[in-house]
Amino acid sequence: MIAADAIVKCLEMEGVEYVFGYPGVAIDPFFNSILKTKIKTILVRQEQCAAHAANGYARITGKVGVCAVTSGPGAENLITGIATAFADSIPIVCFTGQVDSKLMGSDVFQEADISGACESFVKYSYIVRDPQEIPRIVKEAFYIARSGRPGPVLIDLPSDVQMLKMNGFDYPDEVKMRTYRPTVEGHTVQINKVMKELSRAKRPILCVGGGVQLSGAKEAVVAFAEKHRIPVVCTMMGIGVMATDHELFYGMVGNNGQPCGNRAMNEADMIIMAGCRVADRSFTQPDLIMAGKVLVHIDVDPAEIGKNAYPSIPLVGDIAHVFEAFLEQDLKVDTTDWLDTLNGYRSLGRNQKEAALKLSLKTKSRRTGVMPAEFVRRLSLSMDDNAIYVADVGQNQIWSCQNVDIRNGRFLTSGGMGTMGYAVPAMMGCRLAAPDVQAVAVCGDGGFQMTMMELATMKYYGIPCKIVVMKNTVLGLVRQHQHFVYHDDFSMIDIGAYPKLDMLAKAYDMDYLKVEDNDHMQEKIDAFLKDENSVLMEVMVDPAETV
């Protein structure tokens, strides 16, 4: 048994189904060894997409996603994918080939110090020098990736080390790390404090973030909100924790959120933040929002607590554990009046939106194409209840998160890093993770072109896909920024009308649909969702449309 055999053996022990990757001489021993296993490999078209696909796979299965690429340029291309996973705390393990260990540091062909380059956006990294360490390293890597606050772990594999003989193979049953021990259980004293404050609160609100999904705490969090009738708002990464149409859900907060959600935060007297990091896009001025309120901040990562906001009750722990503990406690919370107020805000918001929609539809001569907000609403309402909606980055993302309707499904996007091109490869990962679940990638024409080469990968492996491209021939979010800030002094925003998406769809043997106006929107959406083949839907959007 050589070291490469040992690595893939470890992957089998970890229950790995898929490895997304791209080969090269430095990682060839690894891919050669994988032939002897049942692990399936997915050869992508560019390394970044391997990391995004592993990301999508991890988010849907709750398992660790795995990718493997070669040294130098291969590893460097992976960087954006690693940073994207880090920003959203997604558990992936990335293997990179490395040059011969004796040549490392001498700038040989295809050498890059990848562990050095990624240091600030991996949770941990290893350079394997002794093959006997492999079982321990891989065991630790998977554990670090998925435990505590999840994140990417990098394992750099010099090519000669992969070929060395193993003196036996013993995969450890448990991780023995002297230094890494995340706090999972919430502290009882802090939990009791939260309960005490909650029983006093008149206007409590629960703000949920991506950490709730990561910890698998959705059921516990919803049960807690329902038990005490506490209203819920979410951050972008927390969309889908609560069904959009749930009576206790009041929308997304932040500068791209719904007015109703933001108003609820402003007027609350107690805020419980669960699994969100009080990030700049959700809370532009945390001090102002938190002033005079009881703030509870629950997160598994102690460093997030007190970084952007200063909670009155910090509570370190895994969201699932903490909310299970909350549920065990009995207390009386009366939120009837508070919910009445919020319901008023919510219907006001809905009425305003309806009115705006009607007005826009009447005055459609002003803008060409489709109303993106209405398109997203109709698309998501027509999708299956458990469907996966993958939003790319840009205006399409903001339209999506403001208008998407998620019942029992998932909403995925690159929230922290805002990586354009995330949606198509991530959706590929989702399709492999849950082949029977409907999944749709919604992109703009900018982001789509960053990773559209993966259409070939999906065709090759027979993975049917549904892709929406909102086409406005500009980089819309940047255009919008320059419209407001530079008063239409536009720079670097025109990307033109190419490629012709009908011909592109044909090139990849995909079906093609085009939505040019609001009138035919629904029938096209229905045809799109019903199609069993891979299908590309081009949605024409006016370049001057803003979010």
Added chain:
Amino acid sequence: MEEENVKKKLNKKTFQLLVDNTSGVLSRISGLFARRGYNIESITAGVTADPRFTRITIVASGDDDILDQIEKQVRKLVDVRDIRELKPEESVYRELAMIKVRANAEQRQSVIAITNIFRGNIVDVAPESLMIEITGNSGKIDAFLRLLDGYEILELARTGVAGLARGTEHVVYIP
């Protein structure tokens, strides 16, 4: 307004870290300070009695929120076993400085006299220079350097602060 000034006051803290003696551990820690814009006034590192671990002493400056974040972010690093503040009243700090001063035969005696007062040692004598070794907390070394004001300092090497907490209360025992 006054309250805000108090809050943002720049403070110094000395942290003691116990870390796994892995390759790249020092770069992981110094990299964290660099990318998050934390100030390091001094950093020293050396292996402990147990060769699996390295002890690092870091003097950092920042307002209280930053110093709080430094502690949390460092603790989060996988290689870090322990981080704690070395509070001045409960700890002993030492720094070593080596100073090469230009001094001819005439000046030599007066430099030696100052050095003796500070319990420093002369470790090298050359026709035109003296090398002084002095140990103490940073304040003592600063004071000594001020006294050398009239002399030309040719070269100066300071090790940075190393420190330990007094007594047995804060000792981390690792099996």
